[in-house]
Amino acid sequence: MKKILIAIFIIAGVITAQEKKGKISFKEDIMPVFQKKCMNCHNTEDESPSGFYLDSYAELMKGDSRNGPVIKVKKAEESILIMKLRGTASFGKQMPRGKKPLDDETIAMISRWIDQGAKNN
Numbered sequence: 001m002k003k004i005l006i007a008i009f010i011i012a013g014v015i016t017a018q019e020k021k022g023k024i025s026f027k028e029d030i031m032p033v034f035q036k037k038c039m040n041c042h043n044t045e046d047e048s049p050s051g052f053y054l055d056s057y058a059e060l061m062k063g064d065s066r067n068g069p070v071i072k073v074k075k076a077e078e079s080i081l082i083m084k085l086r087g088t089a090s091f092g093k094q095m096p097r098g099k100k101p102l103d104d105e106t107i108a109m110i111s112r113w114i115d116q117g118a119k120n121n
């Protein structure tokens, strides 16, 4: 009985550790990508020509003035943000505009964050 209990504790521990690892953080994982690759154009100070700002979580969730929210919570595949990163949106250019597209892993990470609820975590 004791051995079974220990085994259960070990398995539970492994599962929680994995869940933690799989959870994407807006502040630690997503924001640094935006800061590095997108903010020179999408920032409130320079008044981005697209009307879309990435300075903060609130601005990101608001989306742009013409097309509205670019994130559909829990629906990454329907989110304009992901389409823009893949170059599949029905308007405009692939993002980051005029630069090398983000690698597949980074785009997958951002879409996982949206599917996990796009939280300000």
Ligand code: HEC
Pocket (backbone or CB within 6 Å): 034, 037, 038, 039, 040, 041, 042, 049, 050, 052, 063, 064, 066, 067, 068, 070, 080, 081, 084, 085, 091, 092, 093, 094, 095, 096, 097, 098, 099, 102
């Ligand atoms: C060199 C400047 C520049 C960079 C860098 C850039 N963008 Fe853009 N972005 C634009 C312009 C200009 C538009 C509007 C025209 C268009 O849609 O192509 C735009 C439009 C967008 C839109 C669509 C907004 C809407 O709904 O109309 C999204 C989403 C977006 N950018 C995300 C990003 C992300 C994420 C990054 C970084 C990975 C990024 N952009 C990097 C200039 C830039």
